[in-house]
Amino acid sequence: MVKICCIGAGYVGGPTMAVIALKCPDIEVVVVDISEPRIAGWNSDHLPIYEPGLDDVVRQCRGRNLSFSTEVHRHVSDADIVFVSVNTPTKTCGLGAGKAADLTYWESAARMIADVSVSDKIVVEKSTVPVKTAEAIEKILSHNTHRRHGGGGGVRYQILSNPEFLAEGTAVADLLSPDRVLIGGRNDTPAGLAAVAALRDVYARWVPPDRILTTNLWSAELSKLAANAFLAQRISSVNAISALCEATGADVAQVAHSVGKDARIGPHFLSASVGFGGSCFQKDILNLVYICECYGLPEVASYWREVIRINDYQKGRFVNRVVASMFNTVAGKKVAVLGFAFKKDTGDTRETPAIDVCKGLLGDKAAVSIYDPQVTGEQVSRDLAMNKFDWDHPRHLQPITGTDVAGQVAVAADAYEAAREAHAVCILTEWDEFRGLDYKRMFDAMHKPAFIFDGRNVVDVAKLREIGFVVYSIGKPLDDWLKDMPAVA
Ligand SMILES: NC(=O)c1ccc[n+]([C@@H]2O[C@H](COP(=O)([O-])OP(=O)(O)OC[C@H]3O[C@@H](n4cnc5c(N)ncnc54)[C@H](O)[C@@H]3O)[C@@H](O)[C@H]2O)c1
Numbered sequence: 001m002v003k004i005c006c007i008g009a010g011y012v013g014g015p016t017m018a019v020i021a022l023k024c025p026d027i028e029v030v031v032v033d034i035s036e037p038r039i040a041g042w043n044s045d046h047l048p049i050y051e052p053g054l055d056d057v058v059r060q061c062r063g064r065n066l067s068f069s070t071e072v073h074r075h076v077s078d079a080d081i082v083f084v085s086v087n088t089p090t091k092t093c094g095l096g097a098g099k100a101a102d103l104t105y106w107e108s109a110a111r112m113i114a115d116v117s118v119s120d121k122i123v124v125e126k127s128t129v130p131v132k133t134a135e136a137i138e139k140i141l142s143h144n145t146h147r148r149h150g151g152g153g154g155v156r157y158q159i160l161s162n163p164e165f166l167a168e169g170t171a172v173a174d175l176l177s178p179d180r181v182l183i184g185g186r187n188d189t190p191a192g193l194a195a196v197a198a199l200r201d202v203y204a205r206w207v208p209p210d211r212i213l214t215t216n217l218w219s220a221e222l223s224k225l226a227a228n229a230f231l232a233q234r235i236s237s238v239n240a241i242s243a244l245c246e247a248t249g250a251d252v253a254q255v256a257h258s259v260g261k262d263a264r265i266g267p268h269f270l271s272a273s274v275g276f277g278g279s280c281f282q283k284d285i286l287n288l289v290y291i292c293e294c295y296g297l298p299e300v301a302s303y304w305r306e307v308i309r310i311n312d313y314q315k316g317r318f319v320n321r322v323v324a325s326m327f328n329t330v331a332g333k334k335v336a337v338l339g340f341a342f343k344k345d346t347g348d349t350r351e352t353p354a355i356d357v358c359k360g361l362l363g364d365k366a367a368v369s370i371y372d373p374q375v376t377g378e379q380v381s382r383d384l385a386m387n388k389f390d391w392d393h394p395r396h397l398q399p400i401t402g403t404d405v406a407g408q409v410a411v412a413a414d415a416y417e418a419a420r421e422a423h424a425v426c427i428l429t430e431w432d433e434f435r436g437l438d439y440k441r442m443f444d445a446m447h448k449p450a451f452i453f454d455g456r457n458v459v460d461v462a463k464l465r466e467i468g469f470v471v472y473s474i475g476k477p478l479d480d481w482l483k484d485m486p487a488v489a
Pocket residue numbers: 007008009010011012013032033034035038072085086087088105108109126127128129164165166167168279280393394395
């Protein structure tokens with residue numbers, strides 16, 4: 001029986017391996033991690049991540065051909081194919097700080113593979129990594145193997161790049177029916193070709209052949225960074241236009257619809273928002289920027305950096321709107337925040353725009369009351385007390401070094417509790433339940449004038465104005481109230 005071992009039981013490793021196990025009953029799949037609580041979670045009825053449909057997949061395979069373990073060395077040693085799906089955070093200090101990928105976890109995984117392997121392995125990059133990482137890994141593996149095996153024969157490795165394109169909230173559907181599976185390998189050597197074929201055979205059990213793309217290693221690595229940069233660029237483009245809509249009276253939803261009708265542009269990923277979040281877009285673009293700088297391409301680097309700048313501008317612009325509309329101060333005022341996750345249908349808060357918006361409001365001394373159906377109070381406190389980029393480390397290694405804002409932040413059990421006696425409501429995640437709330441009930445329990453700042457365009461602006469709210473919705477024609485209160489930083 002072929003054995004697959006995946007190092008890293010996170011948002012990617014867990015769901016990806018569960019679907020491989022589901023579709024390949026003849027392959028033994030083990031997911032290993034250094035984090036005991038995470039593995040315990042995967043072995044329990046409360047999986048460590050919330051993802052629609054995932055419970056069902058895990059339930060079908062766990063104990064059959066899918067298992068989760070902290071016995072990293074044993075399972076890596078036994079495996080034929082080793083996926084590496086560990087954190088690749090942005091560096092926070094030293095060379096490339098604030099941009100370059102920190103490959104500490106990757107390198108330690110690679111060294112561990114070299115240490116424990118006694119049989120040939122295909123090592124698959126699942127983590128998102130800088131271009132040419134495969135070359136670095138090859139060096140680590142081959143040098144260490146040679147040392148252990150006296151310079152001759154020894155264990156042979158083939159490195160493949162197999163970046164993951166799943167989006168959170170739809171991970172299971174994306175994995176079951178991917179737009180494409182990308183496999184990069186050494187397609188100029190027989191061993192390289194054989195490794196690519198072996199991995200292609202795994203996916204071919206359920207992915208149509210025309211959706212399995214094979215490329216050289218560097219194209220696969222770069223395609224992942226480029227795909228995320230293109231996606232994020234679309235959001236920054238529509239968000240930039242949203243600011244112009246507010247200034248001119250155009251409606252960003254109408255503009256995006258009209259633009260997206262052009263078949264060359266397409267309708268997807270054109271929803272204006274308070275800003276994109278998630279563990280990947282910012283990190284991967286910064287990584288791309290750094291790579292461009294390293295290759296002496298400053299113009300290309302600054303082109304992509306602008307995507308992040310517009311995203312930061314959008315989050316800052318939102319906070320400025322809130323504060324400016326409320327007589328230029330929110331000090332001591334209760335502001336309800338509906339939604340803390342970076343998008344709906346996930347409990348993930350990594351790089352969520354809600355963190356920056358809440359920090360902005362707290363900086364202006366607001367009392368923030370947060371409700372999210374999937375995010376715990378403990379997670380909110382951690383996020384607000386953490387410095388930029390520190391979230392992207394295994395949980396037990398995350399430094400909590402930021403300001404403690406516990407006194408100014410409360411977590412509510414539902415949207416109505418969050419909004420009770422508040423001056424304003426900010427909608428920061430597009431959870432479906434926020435579309436169907438009883439806003440009249442909310443209005444009645446709030447201070448007047450009552451404000452709604454919709455960072456996701458989920459509310460019916462006309463209806464809310466009828467109730468009596470002052471409404472701001474990203475990129476929509478402004479209330480007279482807001483026109484008279486320009487937000488200047
Ligand atoms: N989250 C996504 O939607 C997504 C999608 C595509 C690609 N990616 C990329 O996939 C990689 C993993 O992302 P994630 O969201 O799953 O991260 P994650 O933090 O959820 O999971 C990573 C796991 O790796 C474990 N780990 C770290 N070092 C280890 C080691 N040496 N040995 C064993 N376990 C180790 C950590 O404890 C953690 O549980 C990143 O490179 C990310 O950029 C993420």
